[in-house]
Amino acid sequence: MRRPVYCASHPPDPLMMSWRHWSTCKVCRRWPTAILCPACRQRWDQPILRCSHCADHAHATDPAGHACPLNPRHLWREAAARMDYATPCDQWIKRLKFGADWTQARDLARLLNECAPAQRLRAQADLILPMPISDTRLRERGYNQAALLARHWCGRDPRLHIDWLIKHRHTPAQAQADRAQRLQQLEGTLSWGTPTRLHKLRGARVLLVDDVMTTGATLDIASSVLLQTGVAQVDVVVFARTPSPLGAGPGGGLHSPHVSNRPGPP
Ligand SMILES: [Zn+2]
Ligand SMILES: [Zn+2]
Numbered sequence: 305m306r307r308p309v310y311c312a313s314h315p316p317d318p319l320m321m322s323w324r325h326w327s328t329c330k331v332c333r334r335w336p337t338a339i340l341c342p343a344c345r346q347r348w349d350q351p352i353l354r355c356s357h358c359a360d361h362a363h364a365t366d367p368a369g370h371a372c373p374l375n376p377r378h379l380w381r382e383a384a385a386r387m388d389y390a391t392p393c394d395q396w397i398k399r400l401k402f403g404a405d406w407t408q409a410r411d412l413a414r415l416l417n418e419c420a421p422a423q424r425l426r427a428q429a430d431l432i433l434p435m436p437i438s439d440t441r442l443r444e445r446g447y448n449q450a451a452l453l454a455r456h457w458c459g460r461d462p463r464l465h466i467d468w469l470i471k472h473r474h475t476p477a478q479a480q481a482d483r484a485q486r487l488q489q490l491e492g493t494l495s496w497g498t499p500t501r502l503h504k505l506r507g508a509r510v511l512l513v514d515d516v517m518t519t520g521a522t523l524d525i526a527s528s529v530l531l532q533t534g535v536a537q538v539d540v541v542v543f544a545r546t547p548s549p550l551g552a553g554p555g556g557g558l559h560s561p562h563v564s565n566r567p568g569p570p
């Protein structure tokens with residue numbers, strides 16, 4: 305059975321859903337519902353108009369989201385994000401990355417299915433590559449959360465290759481680093497694996513998948529590596545995007561930047 309695709313502004317009717325899609329609400333734990341109950345969707349999941357290049361809140365100078373004012377631009381072509389990295393989404397991601405709660409990936413993938421720009425980018429891609437983590441991090445965490453998210457989102461799609469991008473050097477946690485520091489730390493840490501894959505990468509439209517985009521430095525490094533091998537274009541899908549001052553600050557965005565400042569969920 306094909307997974308239904310929902311619009312964020314038109315939540316699914318629970319009565320129309322298969323029992324397999326029923327669950328407790330991820331925020332208030334109400335049962336039964338479709339990941340998020342209507343009240344929590346209303347409070348925490350309002351549709352956000354995003355820039356099609358950086359996936360940040362649409363810029364005031366570009367309300368249609370098609371002419372990102374970033375200069376220099378990122379190396380990828382288009383990016384899509386499902387939610388802001390803010391309450392309650394930040395807790396889900398932390399549980400996935402640091403709480404060994406790998407079941408979060410399934411729920412995030414179901415929410416990602418509701419994101420029309422992400423679905424469009426996936427449909428256009430020739431290859432879907434999740435962002436890699438280092439072996440050190442893999443031993444620590446037990447799984448690559450981006451690969452898990454991509455696997456749940458794409459299922460058995462033959463375009464998905466979870467081991468084509470490799471991170472062959474461990475880098476320290478980057479939570480406090482700015483973009484320049486991240487780029488410096490990550491330089492030379494990613495590669496695309498074995499030469500036998502080269503002919504499949506050349507001319508391909510590649511979609512990178514990750515759980516969170518903060519400054520975009522890691523995704524830029526991956527895009528750079530791929531573009532140097534001759535891929536035709538790189539697009540990006542992330543579950544969560546950290547709103548930047550450029551996109552959502554005073555006078556910058558069209559939407560309130562203060563989602564994360566709202567009182568916490570019950
Ligand atoms: Zn709820
Ligand atoms: Zn932008």
